[in-house]
Amino acid sequence: xxxxxxxxxxxxxxxxxxxxxxxxxxxxxxxxxxxxxxxxxxxxxxxxxxxxxxxxxxxxxxxxxxxxxxxxxxxxxxxxxxxxxxxxxxxxxxxxxxxxxxxxxxxxxxxxxxxxxxxxxxxxxxxxxxxxxxxxxxxxxxxxxxxxxxxxxxxxxxxxxxxxxxxxxxxxxxxxxxxxxxxxxxxxxxxxxxxxxxxxxxxxxxxxx
Amino acid sequence: xxxxxxxxxxxxxxxxxxxxxxxxxxxxxxxxxxxxxxxxxxxxxxxxxxxxxxxxxxxxxxxxxxxxxxxxxxxxxxxxxxxxxxxxxxxxxxxxxxxxxxxxxxxxxxxxxxxxxxxxxxxxxxxxxxxxxxxxxxxxxxxxxxxxxxxxxxxxxxxxxxxxxxxxxxxxxxxxxxxxxxxxxxxxxxxxxxxxxxxxxxxxxxxxx
Numbered sequence: 100x101x102x103x104x105x106x107x108x109x110x111x112x113x114x115x116x117x118x119x120x121x122x123x124x125x126x127x128x129x130x131x132x133x134x135x136x137x138x139x140x141x142x143x144x145x146x147x148x149x150x151x152x153x154x155x156x157x158x159x160x161x162x163x164x165x166x167x168x169x170x171x172x173x174x175x176x177x178x179x180x181x182x183x184x185x186x187x188x189x190x191x192x193x194x195x196x197x198x199x200x201x202x203x204x205x206x207x208x209x210x211x212x213x214x215x216x217x218x219x220x221x222x223x224x225x226x227x228x229x230x231x232x233x234x235x236x237x238x239x240x241x242x243x244x245x246x247x248x249x250x251x252x253x254x255x256x257x258x259x260x261x262x263x264x265x266x267x268x269x270x271x272x273x274x275x276x277x278x279x280x281x282x283x284x285x286x287x288x289x290x291x292x293x294x295x296x297x298x299x300x301x302x303x304x305x306x307x308x
Numbered sequence: 309x310x311x312x313x314x315x316x317x318x319x320x321x322x323x324x325x326x327x328x329x330x331x332x333x334x335x336x337x338x339x340x341x342x343x344x345x346x347x348x349x350x351x352x353x354x355x356x357x358x359x360x361x362x363x364x365x366x367x368x369x370x371x372x373x374x375x376x377x378x379x380x381x382x383x384x385x386x387x388x389x390x391x392x393x394x395x396x397x398x399x400x401x402x403x404x405x406x407x408x409x410x411x412x413x414x415x416x417x418x419x420x421x422x423x424x425x426x427x428x429x430x431x432x433x434x435x436x437x438x439x440x441x442x443x444x445x446x447x448x449x450x451x452x453x454x455x456x457x458x459x460x461x462x463x464x465x466x467x468x469x470x471x472x473x474x475x476x477x478x479x480x481x482x483x484x485x486x487x488x489x490x491x492x493x494x495x496x497x498x499x500x501x502x503x504x505x506x507x508x509x510x511x512x513x514x515x516x517x
Contacts, residue, residue: 101409102372102387104360108353115335115350122326124406127357129325131370131405132425135358141324142354144317148336149344149351151313161340163311178311196340197333200310216341 105131155180157238159214159231161196179203179212186210188245192235192264194218194252202250210248213238218256219263225256227263239273249277253298314340364389366447368423368440370405388412388421395419397454401444401473403427403461411459419457422447427465428472434465436472448482458486462507 101109105127113123130138155162155177162175179185179199189210191202199212215230238244249264251257265275281299282291291299310318314336322332339347364371364386371384388394388408398419400411408421424439447453458473460466470486477484490508491500500508 101405102361102370104353104356104372105370108357111350111353114346116338117331117334118327125326126324128404128406130354131357131361137323138354138358141320142351142358144313144320145339145347145351147313148317148340149347152311152340161311161314163313195337196310197337 154214154216158190158212159216159234160199160212184209187242189248190235190238190242190244190246191248191250193250194257194260198250208248210246213247215260218251219259220256227267230260232264232267236267239268239271244273246274246276249275251277253280363423363425367399367421368425368443369408369421393418396451398457399444399447399451399453399455400457400459402459403466403469407459417457419455422456424469427460428468429465436476439469441473441476445476448477448480453482455483455485458484460486462489 108130109120109123109127112118112126113120115123118126130141151164153162153175154160155175157176157180160177160179162177164175186209189208190213191199191208191210192213192215193199193202194215194217196214199214202208202212213231213235215232215235217225217230219225219227219230235247239247247264247268249261251261261277265277268275279302280295281302282288282295288296317339318329318332318336321327321335322329324332327335339350360373362371362384363369364384366385366389369386369388371386373384395418398417399422400408400417400419401422401424402408402411403424403426405423408423411417411421422440422444424441424444426434426439428434428436428439444456448456456473456477458470460469474484474486488511489504490511491497491504497505
Protein backbone atom coordinates (compact mmCIF):
# COMPACT_ATOMS: atom_id res chain seq x y z
CA UNK A 100 0.00 0.00 0.00
CA UNK A 101 2.90 2.38 0.63
CA UNK A 102 5.15 3.90 -1.97
CA UNK A 103 7.84 1.33 -2.70
CA UNK A 104 10.73 3.25 -1.10
CA UNK A 105 8.78 3.55 2.14
CA UNK A 106 7.73 -0.10 2.04
CA UNK A 107 11.35 -1.17 1.47
CA UNK A 108 12.42 0.80 4.54
CA UNK A 109 9.61 -0.73 6.64
CA UNK A 110 10.67 -4.21 5.47
CA UNK A 111 14.34 -3.65 6.31
CA UNK A 112 13.50 -2.21 9.73
CA UNK A 113 11.19 -5.16 10.41
CA UNK A 114 14.13 -7.55 10.04
CA UNK A 115 15.90 -6.03 13.05
CA UNK A 116 15.66 -8.01 16.29
CA UNK A 117 12.82 -6.89 18.54
CA UNK A 118 11.24 -4.70 15.85
CA UNK A 119 7.77 -5.94 14.82
CA UNK A 120 5.76 -4.73 11.82
CA UNK A 121 4.05 -1.95 13.80
CA UNK A 122 7.32 -0.63 15.27
CA UNK A 123 8.96 -0.81 11.85
CA UNK A 124 6.17 1.35 10.42
CA UNK A 125 6.45 3.78 13.32
CA UNK A 126 10.22 4.09 12.94
CA UNK A 127 9.92 4.54 9.15
CA UNK A 128 7.46 7.43 9.57
CA UNK A 129 9.67 8.91 12.24
CA UNK A 130 12.60 8.83 9.80
CA UNK A 131 10.40 10.36 7.08
CA UNK A 132 9.51 13.28 9.33
CA UNK A 133 13.05 13.84 10.63
CA UNK A 134 15.21 16.50 8.99
CA UNK A 135 17.32 14.76 6.35
CA UNK A 136 20.61 15.31 8.16
CA UNK A 137 19.35 13.51 11.29
CA UNK A 138 18.01 10.51 9.37
CA UNK A 139 21.10 10.26 7.21
CA UNK A 140 23.31 10.18 10.32
CA UNK A 141 21.84 6.76 11.13
CA UNK A 142 22.52 5.51 7.60
CA UNK A 143 26.08 6.87 7.83
CA UNK A 144 26.64 5.20 11.24
CA UNK A 145 25.65 1.83 9.74
CA UNK A 146 27.97 2.36 6.78
CA UNK A 147 30.84 3.36 9.07
CA UNK A 148 30.41 0.36 11.33
CA UNK A 149 30.30 -2.05 8.41
CA UNK A 150 33.40 -0.57 6.80
CA UNK A 151 35.57 0.16 9.83
CA UNK A 152 34.59 -2.45 12.40
CA UNK A 153 35.36 -6.13 12.19
CA UNK A 154 36.36 -8.93 14.54
CA UNK A 155 39.73 -9.19 16.25
CA UNK A 156 41.66 -11.97 14.49
CA UNK A 157 42.83 -13.27 17.86
CA UNK A 158 39.91 -13.05 20.30
CA UNK A 159 36.91 -12.16 18.03
CA UNK A 160 36.03 -9.13 20.09
CA UNK A 161 35.12 -5.95 18.19
CA UNK A 162 38.16 -4.48 16.44
CA UNK A 163 38.02 -1.03 14.91
CA UNK A 164 40.48 0.37 12.44
CA UNK A 165 42.05 3.43 14.09
CA UNK A 166 42.40 5.53 10.96
CA UNK A 167 39.06 7.19 10.19
CA UNK A 168 37.76 6.01 6.85
CA UNK A 169 40.13 3.04 6.68
CA UNK A 170 38.63 -0.42 6.34
CA UNK A 171 39.27 -2.86 9.17
CA UNK A 172 41.71 -5.37 7.72
CA UNK A 173 41.27 -9.09 8.45
CA UNK A 174 44.55 -8.88 10.39
CA UNK A 175 43.20 -6.32 12.83
CA UNK A 176 43.58 -6.91 16.56
CA UNK A 177 41.38 -5.35 19.23
CA UNK A 178 42.68 -2.83 21.76
CA UNK A 179 42.89 -5.44 24.51
CA UNK A 180 44.90 -7.95 22.46
CA UNK A 181 47.26 -5.17 21.36
CA UNK A 182 47.86 -4.11 24.99
CA UNK A 183 51.11 -5.86 26.00
CA UNK A 184 50.48 -5.26 29.69
CA UNK A 185 47.54 -7.70 29.65
CA UNK A 186 48.31 -11.15 31.04
CA UNK A 187 48.23 -13.63 28.14
CA UNK A 188 48.14 -16.68 30.43
CA UNK A 189 44.59 -16.06 31.67
CA UNK A 190 41.77 -15.92 29.12
CA UNK A 191 38.22 -14.97 29.97
CA UNK A 192 35.86 -16.76 27.56
CA UNK A 193 32.61 -14.88 26.92
CA UNK A 194 29.62 -15.24 24.63
CA UNK A 195 29.40 -11.75 23.10
CA UNK A 196 31.45 -8.54 22.78
CA UNK A 197 29.09 -6.81 25.23
CA UNK A 198 30.22 -9.30 27.89
CA UNK A 199 33.81 -8.06 27.42
CA UNK A 200 32.55 -4.57 28.25
CA UNK A 201 30.76 -5.89 31.36
CA UNK A 202 33.89 -7.66 32.66
CA UNK A 203 36.13 -4.68 31.85
CA UNK A 204 33.85 -2.45 33.94
CA UNK A 205 34.68 -4.49 37.06
CA UNK A 206 38.39 -3.53 36.67
CA UNK A 207 39.11 -6.91 38.28
CA UNK A 208 40.47 -8.69 35.25
CA UNK A 209 43.85 -8.05 33.64
CA UNK A 210 44.02 -11.04 31.29
CA UNK A 211 42.77 -11.41 27.74
CA UNK A 212 39.44 -12.46 26.27
CA UNK A 213 38.02 -14.90 23.82
CA UNK A 214 34.59 -14.12 22.37
CA UNK A 215 32.71 -17.24 21.20
CA UNK A 216 30.14 -15.06 19.39
CA UNK A 217 27.24 -17.03 20.80
CA UNK A 218 26.37 -19.95 23.07
CA UNK A 219 25.30 -23.49 22.29
CA UNK A 220 21.54 -23.48 21.76
CA UNK A 221 19.98 -26.41 19.89
CA UNK A 222 16.64 -24.57 19.86
CA UNK A 223 18.16 -21.72 17.84
CA UNK A 224 20.23 -24.11 15.70
CA UNK A 225 23.54 -22.99 17.25
CA UNK A 226 25.97 -25.87 17.74
CA UNK A 227 29.67 -25.83 18.76
CA UNK A 228 30.76 -25.54 15.11
CA UNK A 229 29.05 -22.12 14.81
CA UNK A 230 31.12 -20.76 17.72
CA UNK A 231 34.76 -19.67 17.77
CA UNK A 232 35.82 -22.82 19.62
CA UNK A 233 38.39 -24.06 17.08
CA UNK A 234 40.14 -20.70 17.35
CA UNK A 235 40.10 -20.96 21.15
CA UNK A 236 41.80 -24.38 21.02
CA UNK A 237 44.47 -22.97 18.73
CA UNK A 238 45.18 -20.14 21.17
CA UNK A 239 45.64 -22.51 24.12
CA UNK A 240 48.53 -24.15 22.31
CA UNK A 241 50.04 -21.04 20.71
CA UNK A 242 49.82 -18.47 23.48
CA UNK A 243 50.73 -20.44 26.63
CA UNK A 244 47.26 -20.08 28.16
CA UNK A 245 47.16 -21.49 31.73
CA UNK A 246 43.62 -20.69 32.82
CA UNK A 247 40.33 -20.26 31.00
CA UNK A 248 37.63 -18.46 32.98
CA UNK A 249 34.25 -19.35 31.49
CA UNK A 250 32.19 -16.22 31.90
CA UNK A 251 28.84 -17.30 30.42
CA UNK A 252 25.31 -16.31 31.29
CA UNK A 253 23.83 -18.45 34.10
CA UNK A 254 21.14 -19.91 31.84
CA UNK A 255 20.60 -23.10 29.83
CA UNK A 256 22.71 -21.97 26.87
CA UNK A 257 25.57 -20.81 29.10
CA UNK A 258 25.47 -24.02 31.10
CA UNK A 259 25.47 -26.15 27.93
CA UNK A 260 28.44 -24.24 26.50
CA UNK A 261 30.37 -24.51 29.77
CA UNK A 262 29.71 -28.26 29.96
CA UNK A 263 30.74 -28.78 26.35
CA UNK A 264 33.97 -26.81 26.75
CA UNK A 265 34.92 -28.42 30.04
CA UNK A 266 34.61 -31.91 28.48
CA UNK A 267 36.47 -30.84 25.34
CA UNK A 268 39.33 -29.36 27.36
CA UNK A 269 39.61 -31.95 30.11
CA UNK A 270 42.76 -33.58 28.71
CA UNK A 271 44.55 -30.33 27.91
CA UNK A 272 47.02 -28.83 30.40
CA UNK A 273 44.80 -25.83 31.12
CA UNK A 274 42.78 -24.95 34.21
CA UNK A 275 39.09 -24.33 33.38
CA UNK A 276 36.99 -22.34 35.87
CA UNK A 277 33.54 -20.79 35.68
CA UNK A 278 32.39 -17.61 37.39
CA UNK A 279 30.25 -18.08 40.49
CA UNK A 280 26.48 -18.05 40.33
CA UNK A 281 24.57 -17.00 43.45
CA UNK A 282 22.86 -14.09 45.13
CA UNK A 283 23.57 -10.68 43.62
CA UNK A 284 25.29 -8.23 45.99
CA UNK A 285 22.62 -6.18 47.73
CA UNK A 286 20.02 -8.80 46.87
CA UNK A 287 17.49 -10.07 49.35
CA UNK A 288 17.50 -13.75 50.34
CA UNK A 289 13.74 -13.68 50.78
CA UNK A 290 13.14 -12.64 47.18
CA UNK A 291 15.77 -14.85 45.54
CA UNK A 292 14.31 -17.48 43.23
CA UNK A 293 14.89 -21.15 44.10
CA UNK A 294 17.34 -21.79 41.27
CA UNK A 295 19.59 -18.88 42.26
CA UNK A 296 19.45 -19.82 45.93
CA UNK A 297 20.17 -23.44 45.01
CA UNK A 298 23.21 -22.38 43.01
CA UNK A 299 24.35 -20.13 45.85
CA UNK A 300 24.16 -23.04 48.31
CA UNK A 301 25.94 -25.36 45.89
CA UNK A 302 28.75 -22.83 45.41
CA UNK A 303 29.22 -22.12 49.15
CA UNK A 304 32.76 -21.50 50.35
CA UNK A 305 34.64 -21.65 53.68
CA UNK A 306 34.30 -18.39 55.55
CA UNK A 307 37.69 -16.72 55.63
CA UNK A 308 39.03 -18.97 52.86
CA UNK B 309 33.35 1.51 26.50
CA UNK B 310 32.75 0.50 22.90
CA UNK B 311 34.80 1.46 19.90
CA UNK B 312 33.57 4.87 18.78
CA UNK B 313 31.97 3.70 15.52
CA UNK B 314 29.92 1.12 17.42
CA UNK B 315 28.97 3.62 20.12
CA UNK B 316 27.86 6.13 17.47
CA UNK B 317 25.60 3.50 15.93
CA UNK B 318 24.13 2.59 19.34
CA UNK B 319 23.47 6.29 20.01
CA UNK B 320 21.75 6.84 16.67
CA UNK B 321 19.59 3.72 17.07
CA UNK B 322 18.67 4.82 20.60
CA UNK B 323 17.10 7.99 19.17
CA UNK B 324 14.48 6.00 17.25
CA UNK B 325 11.00 5.87 18.79
CA UNK B 326 10.45 2.81 20.98
CA UNK B 327 14.12 1.80 20.92
CA UNK B 328 15.69 1.93 24.40
CA UNK B 329 19.41 1.71 25.20
CA UNK B 330 19.34 -2.10 25.53
CA UNK B 331 17.47 -2.61 22.24
CA UNK B 332 19.82 -0.15 20.53
CA UNK B 333 22.80 -2.23 21.69
CA UNK B 334 21.13 -5.44 20.59
CA UNK B 335 20.31 -4.04 17.15
CA UNK B 336 23.84 -2.66 16.75
CA UNK B 337 25.41 -6.06 17.49
CA UNK B 338 22.93 -7.69 15.16
CA UNK B 339 24.02 -5.30 12.39
CA UNK B 340 27.69 -6.00 13.22
CA UNK B 341 27.15 -9.73 12.80
CA UNK B 342 25.08 -9.45 9.61
CA UNK B 343 26.77 -9.90 6.24
CA UNK B 344 27.71 -6.42 5.00
CA UNK B 345 25.26 -6.47 2.09
CA UNK B 346 22.30 -7.11 4.43
CA UNK B 347 23.24 -4.33 6.85
CA UNK B 348 24.00 -1.88 4.06
CA UNK B 349 20.54 -2.52 2.56
CA UNK B 350 19.04 -0.81 5.61
CA UNK B 351 21.37 2.18 5.23
CA UNK B 352 20.52 2.36 1.54
CA UNK B 353 16.76 2.19 2.25
CA UNK B 354 17.09 5.18 4.61
CA UNK B 355 19.06 7.12 2.00
CA UNK B 356 16.52 6.29 -0.71
CA UNK B 357 13.56 7.35 1.40
CA UNK B 358 15.20 10.64 2.37
CA UNK B 359 16.13 11.46 -1.22
CA UNK B 360 13.07 10.19 -3.12
CA UNK B 361 10.18 10.58 -0.72
CA UNK B 362 8.65 13.84 0.40
CA UNK B 363 5.19 15.22 1.13
CA UNK B 364 2.53 15.80 -1.50
CA UNK B 365 2.33 19.55 -2.03
CA UNK B 366 -1.47 19.33 -2.08
CA UNK B 367 -2.52 16.85 0.64
CA UNK B 368 0.75 16.19 2.59
CA UNK B 369 0.46 12.45 2.12
CA UNK B 370 3.64 10.59 1.17
CA UNK B 371 4.73 11.45 -2.37
CA UNK B 372 7.42 9.48 -4.10
CA UNK B 373 9.31 10.56 -7.17
CA UNK B 374 8.61 7.94 -9.85
CA UNK B 375 12.01 8.00 -11.53
CA UNK B 376 14.42 5.85 -9.49
CA UNK B 377 17.26 7.95 -8.18
CA UNK B 378 15.47 11.22 -8.79
CA UNK B 379 14.87 13.54 -5.86
CA UNK B 380 11.27 14.28 -4.93
CA UNK B 381 10.72 17.86 -5.98
CA UNK B 382 8.74 20.22 -3.73
CA UNK B 383 6.11 20.29 -6.48
CA UNK B 384 5.47 16.56 -6.25
CA UNK B 385 1.93 15.27 -5.89
CA UNK B 386 0.96 11.90 -4.43
CA UNK B 387 -0.65 9.14 -6.51
CA UNK B 388 -4.10 9.89 -5.14
CA UNK B 389 -3.99 13.63 -5.90
CA UNK B 390 -2.71 12.84 -9.42
CA UNK B 391 -5.58 10.42 -10.03
CA UNK B 392 -8.18 12.46 -11.91
CA UNK B 393 -10.93 9.91 -11.26
CA UNK B 394 -10.92 10.78 -7.54
CA UNK B 395 -13.71 13.08 -6.42
CA UNK B 396 -12.19 16.45 -5.48
CA UNK B 397 -15.33 17.66 -3.71
CA UNK B 398 -15.01 15.24 -0.75
CA UNK B 399 -11.82 15.38 1.34
CA UNK B 400 -11.03 12.89 4.09
CA UNK B 401 -8.91 14.66 6.74
CA UNK B 402 -6.56 12.29 8.60
CA UNK B 403 -3.76 12.62 11.13
CA UNK B 404 -1.01 10.57 9.49
CA UNK B 405 -0.13 8.97 6.12
CA UNK B 406 -0.76 5.53 7.62
CA UNK B 407 -4.40 6.57 8.14
CA UNK B 408 -4.68 7.13 4.37
CA UNK B 409 -3.63 3.51 3.88
CA UNK B 410 -6.22 2.35 6.43
CA UNK B 411 -9.05 4.23 4.68
CA UNK B 412 -7.91 3.11 1.21
CA UNK B 413 -8.07 -0.51 2.38
CA UNK B 414 -11.83 -0.16 2.96
CA UNK B 415 -12.31 0.64 -0.79
CA UNK B 416 -15.28 2.75 0.39
CA UNK B 417 -13.83 6.18 -0.28
CA UNK B 418 -13.26 7.70 -3.71
CA UNK B 419 -12.49 11.29 -2.70
CA UNK B 420 -9.19 12.90 -1.83
CA UNK B 421 -7.27 13.22 1.42
CA UNK B 422 -5.67 15.86 3.56
CA UNK B 423 -2.99 14.71 6.02
CA UNK B 424 -2.61 17.05 9.01
CA UNK B 425 0.64 15.30 10.01
CA UNK B 426 -0.40 15.08 13.64
CA UNK B 427 -3.23 15.92 16.02
CA UNK B 428 -3.64 18.70 18.58
CA UNK B 429 -1.95 17.56 21.77
CA UNK B 430 -0.99 20.23 24.32
CA UNK B 431 0.85 17.57 26.35
CA UNK B 432 3.22 16.91 23.42
CA UNK B 433 3.42 20.61 22.55
CA UNK B 434 1.47 20.16 19.29
CA UNK B 435 -0.88 23.07 18.61
CA UNK B 436 -2.94 23.90 15.50
CA UNK B 437 -0.04 25.88 14.01
CA UNK B 438 2.12 22.72 13.83
CA UNK B 439 -0.50 20.98 11.71
CA UNK B 440 -1.30 21.44 8.00
CA UNK B 441 -4.49 23.36 8.79
CA UNK B 442 -3.63 26.53 6.88
CA UNK B 443 -3.09 24.40 3.78
CA UNK B 444 -6.46 22.71 4.36
CA UNK B 445 -8.26 26.07 4.49
CA UNK B 446 -6.58 27.11 1.24
CA UNK B 447 -7.78 23.92 -0.45
CA UNK B 448 -11.41 24.46 0.60
CA UNK B 449 -11.43 27.71 -1.36
CA UNK B 450 -9.32 26.64 -4.32
CA UNK B 451 -10.61 23.15 -5.04
CA UNK B 452 -14.36 23.47 -4.56
CA UNK B 453 -14.46 21.13 -1.56
CA UNK B 454 -18.04 20.43 -0.42
CA UNK B 455 -17.51 17.96 2.42
CA UNK B 456 -14.69 17.32 4.88
CA UNK B 457 -14.81 13.93 6.60
CA UNK B 458 -12.78 14.13 9.80
CA UNK B 459 -11.23 10.71 10.15
CA UNK B 460 -9.32 11.07 13.42
CA UNK B 461 -8.52 8.56 16.13
CA UNK B 462 -11.30 8.31 18.74
CA UNK B 463 -9.06 9.60 21.56
CA UNK B 464 -8.41 12.91 23.33
CA UNK B 465 -6.11 14.26 20.62
CA UNK B 466 -8.49 13.28 17.81
CA UNK B 467 -11.46 14.78 19.66
CA UNK B 468 -9.58 18.03 20.31
CA UNK B 469 -8.56 18.33 16.67
CA UNK B 470 -12.11 17.63 15.46
CA UNK B 471 -13.53 20.23 17.85
CA UNK B 472 -10.96 22.83 16.80
CA UNK B 473 -11.59 22.26 13.10
CA UNK B 474 -15.37 22.23 13.40
CA UNK B 475 -15.29 25.63 15.15
CA UNK B 476 -12.78 27.02 12.69
CA UNK B 477 -14.86 25.91 9.71
CA UNK B 478 -18.35 26.69 10.99
CA UNK B 479 -18.79 29.83 8.87
CA UNK B 480 -17.39 28.31 5.69
CA UNK B 481 -19.74 26.81 3.06
CA UNK B 482 -18.48 23.28 3.65
CA UNK B 483 -20.10 20.29 5.33
CA UNK B 484 -17.95 18.86 8.15
CA UNK B 485 -18.62 15.30 9.31
CA UNK B 486 -16.73 12.91 11.55
CA UNK B 487 -16.56 9.13 11.22
CA UNK B 488 -18.72 7.19 13.65
CA UNK B 489 -17.35 5.87 16.91
CA UNK B 490 -19.01 2.79 18.40
CA UNK B 491 -18.78 -0.96 18.75
CA UNK B 492 -16.34 -2.63 16.35
CA UNK B 493 -17.96 -5.09 13.95
CA UNK B 494 -17.85 -8.55 15.52
CA UNK B 495 -17.32 -7.00 18.96
CA UNK B 496 -19.18 -8.13 22.04
CA UNK B 497 -21.48 -5.71 23.88
CA UNK B 498 -20.65 -7.36 27.19
CA UNK B 499 -16.94 -6.61 26.82
CA UNK B 500 -17.20 -3.10 25.37
CA UNK B 501 -15.75 -0.40 27.63
CA UNK B 502 -18.14 2.25 28.92
CA UNK B 503 -16.73 5.04 26.78
CA UNK B 504 -17.15 3.08 23.56
CA UNK B 505 -20.64 1.96 24.52
CA UNK B 506 -21.51 5.54 25.49
CA UNK B 507 -20.34 6.77 22.10
CA UNK B 508 -22.28 4.00 20.36
CA UNK B 509 -25.48 5.05 22.16
CA UNK B 510 -24.86 8.70 21.42
CA UNK B 511 -24.34 7.93 17.72
CA UNK B 512 -27.43 5.72 17.38
CA UNK B 513 -29.35 5.90 14.11
CA UNK B 514 -32.84 5.08 12.90
CA UNK B 515 -33.07 1.45 11.86
CA UNK B 516 -33.60 1.33 8.12
CA UNK B 517 -32.51 4.96 7.68
